[in-house]
Amino acid sequence: MELTTEKDSAYTNLHQLPLHDILDNINQEDQTVPKAVRKSLGQIEALATVITAQLRLGGRLFYIGAGTSGRLGILDASECPPTFGVPHELVIGIIAGGDTAIRKAVENAEDDSEQAWKDLLAHQINDHDVVVGIAASGITPYVLGGLKAANTAGIMTGCIVCNAHSPIAEEAKFPVAVVVGPEFLTGSTRMKAGTAQKLVLNMLTTSVMISLGKVEGNKMVDMQLTNNKLYHRGIDMIMKETGTDEKTATDLLNKYGRVRLAIEAIRSAKP
Structure with a gap:
C-alpha cells in the first residue's frame, strides 16, 4: 500500500x-x-x-x-x-x-x-x-x-x-x-x-x-497532590467550588487528601 x-x-x-x-x-x-x-x-x-x-x-x-x-x-x-x-x-x-x-x-x-x-x-x-x-x-x-x-x-x-x-x-x-x-x-x-x-x-x-465521573465542572477533583503547585491548586479549587475560606479549604484538604472529598465534606456540613 x-x-x-x-x-x-x-x-x-x-x-x-x-x-x-x-x-x-x-x-x-x-x-x-x-x-x-x-x-x-x-x-x-x-x-x-x-x-x-x-x-x-x-x-x-x-x-x-x-x-x-x-x-x-x-x-x-x-x-x-x-x-x-x-x-x-x-x-x-x-x-x-x-x-x-x-x-x-x-x-x-x-x-x-x-x-x-x-x-x-x-x-x-x-x-x-x-x-x-x-x-x-x-x-x-x-x-x-x-x-x-x-x-x-x-x-x-x-x-x-x-x-x-x-x-x-x-x-x-x-x-x-x-x-x-x-x-x-x-x-x-x-x-x-x-x-x-x-x-x-x-x-x-x-x-x-x-x-466516568473523574471531573466535576471543569476541575480535576480526583487529581493527586504530588507537588506544591497541585496542592495550592487543590486549595483554590475547593474555595471556588464551595465559597469557603482559605484556612478551611487548607485544613480539609490536609485532612482528606483529595479535593473531591474535601468538597463533599463541606457540602454535607451545610444545612
Missing part, C-alpha cells in the same frame, strides 16, 4: 533554507494537524464510547506501539493517575522492546508480530479490557500482530493510525485514522503524525475520564 506518511516532503533543499523559513514551514504544516483530527471525530467518539463501556465493566485500557507511537501511549497512560486519581493499572502503555525502548531504540523490536500479545498476556489481559494499537504507518507488525491476537481472544480493539485503509485500521474494530499527509522532513512521523496521535490520545482519555 502507498503510505502518505512516507511520501516526499513538499519542501526541498531543507539544508539550504534560512532558519526562519525552516521554522515557519514547520509551523505551517503543524497547523494542518487539528483539521485532520477534526475529520476523524466520529471515529474518535466511537472508540471513546467503547473504552468507557469496558472500563465501567472493570476493564483496562492498553496501548501498544513502537518507537514514537509507543512512547506517546506510555506518556498518556502515565499521566492518567496524577490527573484523574485512577490506579496505575487502569491505563497501561506497552512499547515494542520493553522499557529500554522508551529512551533508546531497540533494533527490530517493531518487526516481531508475536511479541505484543506476549506482552499483553503478562498483564493477564481479559475480555473486559480494550487494546488500542498506535502506529503512524498503520503497518507495524508488533501492533498488527497484537490486534489480531486480541481480536481472536474476543477483546475489544482500536487503533490510531495516520494512513488511510491501512492493515492495522482494517484489523481494529474501532479504528481512528488521521491522515496528515507527507511530513516536513520526509518520513519523520514524530512530527505531524506524532502530534496527531498525541491530540487523539488527549481526547480519548480526557473524554473517557469525564464520562
